[in-house]
Amino acid sequence: MRRLLCVLLTMLAFAAQGQAVVRVGSKADNEGAVLGQILLQVLRRDGVPVVDRTQLGPTSIVRRALLNGDLDVYPEYTGNAAFFFHRESDPAFRDAPKAYALAASLDLAAHRLVWLRPAPADNHWAIGVRGDVARAAKLATLDDFAHWVTRGGDVRLAGSAEFVESDAALPAFQSAYGFTLRGDQLLVLAGGDTSATIKAAAEGISGVNASMVYSTDGAIAVTGLTVLADPRHVEMVYQPAPVVREDVLRRYPAMRRSLEAAFQPLTVDVLRKLNARTQIDGEDPAVVARDFLRDAGLLR
Template sequence: MTGARPSRRLVLAGLATGFAAGAQAAAPAPVAVGSKLDLESALLGAMVLLALREAGVPVIDRLRLGPTSLVRQALLAGAIDVCVEYTGNAATFFQQEGDPVWRDAAKGYERAAALDLARNGLVWLSPAPADNSWIIAVPRAPARRHGLTSLADFARRVAAGGRARLAASAEFVESPAGLPAFEAAYGFRLGADQLLVLSGGETIATMKAAADAISGVDAAMAYRTDGALDALGLVALEDPLRSQPVYAPAPVLRAATLEAWPAARAALAPLFAGLDVETLRALNARVAVDGEDPAAVARGHMARRGAP
């Protein structure tokens, strides 16, 4: 004796359930957005989150995950799908620190993009027209008084015996890409008595030391996009010999993520195209100087540039 025949309604309901389950299984996973701990990275990460969300891409917030090394490993391992990285860091990732290509914005970006795609399946989208490389900054008044606009001017003053004491981190003083690169390019040398090495080396501390002449400091290690430069009355000395790699921020995604969510490219391209040095400094100042939340600053910036 055969069993009861299922009704047409039950068959259709079962098919619908099966199709729905299949569609759900085929849906791409949400995009995990990570960032580093520093304020600028948190700000840029928040912008990436907002831009993707507005483009209809579901996102997971994994901002302020850790330092560069941890975020890089998370991206390689697939624990995050996208982060903002700086082109100059690729020189370290691929052990090419001595190659002059990293001092050229366009060529450095092209090298980073090619290497990461070929070796790691990572896609570098177009970078911002900004450079967050190390700089030396001096207070505005003495800069005017002594005609200091570039590192060449600073080097001449040091060589002539002019007063100079630099506040910096140990990393900046010891890294070949930091102070030694400036000294080699411009032919000056700061002695131990001309350095105030601050533990931790946060640039807000080094800049504050120079602005307030703490312990005789009259120059500071900083970053080109630091938001506190203008607020503290400091001048970023230009580096005409391009002794530093270019550190242009760019979104870096797993290739599989971009394939699953192609709208990400169009969502992020105009955002980063508008982030020049002046814009980043102004946004960073709201976070570092005014104490605003990076996510709130990101929302305000996105709203002003016409995001829905």
């Protein structure tokens, strides 16, 4: 209630000054919180009146808020546009430039939403292997992993039920790369928390030496897991990008350059380090975002 009252007072204050407030949202997960704070702090730096609605909820809630006009900008992933528009089988979403171009054109035509240029990081489902195991077996790609498995490699993989069962995850990897993990080679954990599966692999819990991961997981940065490349592009590309209402961008056109400049340094390695600070160290996303922007020369 107190936060809602502050939001309303802020909006009334700017309305009295004749300035349109920009409502900045984000998803509730760690990475979403950091990305949302980056948007918020860059806009504040530029003197844009903002209201903080970051960590609003899951994709469905944040997306609906944007479509309904209750949010003005938030960070989204290019691959999610495939689900928004029921284009999951479109090969364009497995190629970074094409995925961005298609997401941008579909959302502009249907909803007058503008996708700004995405970060170079790609946050998709992947398989990570404990570093010493990967080095000993010379594992760098899922092709290598498939050969290792089919030759009788001693693998036990931890994953959520969704990862193990979803057609877009492990079954898709197995089909594309030609390997099969038996039931006794899988440890299925409740929920979708990758920090739990990564910890199991890193510490060898229950014989686990491989894990489902998201490629920008913070835990990867501190556990030394080797994330296997997906050269056959089984997974769609999930590059984070600011998505903004067209009328808001017209009102504040300079936000395009500012927000794109803030997202360009966000490589996979950078995002892993930022996520590690919130996921592992428990730091405030606002502090993590501020430090990132200062290090990038985008904030004093």
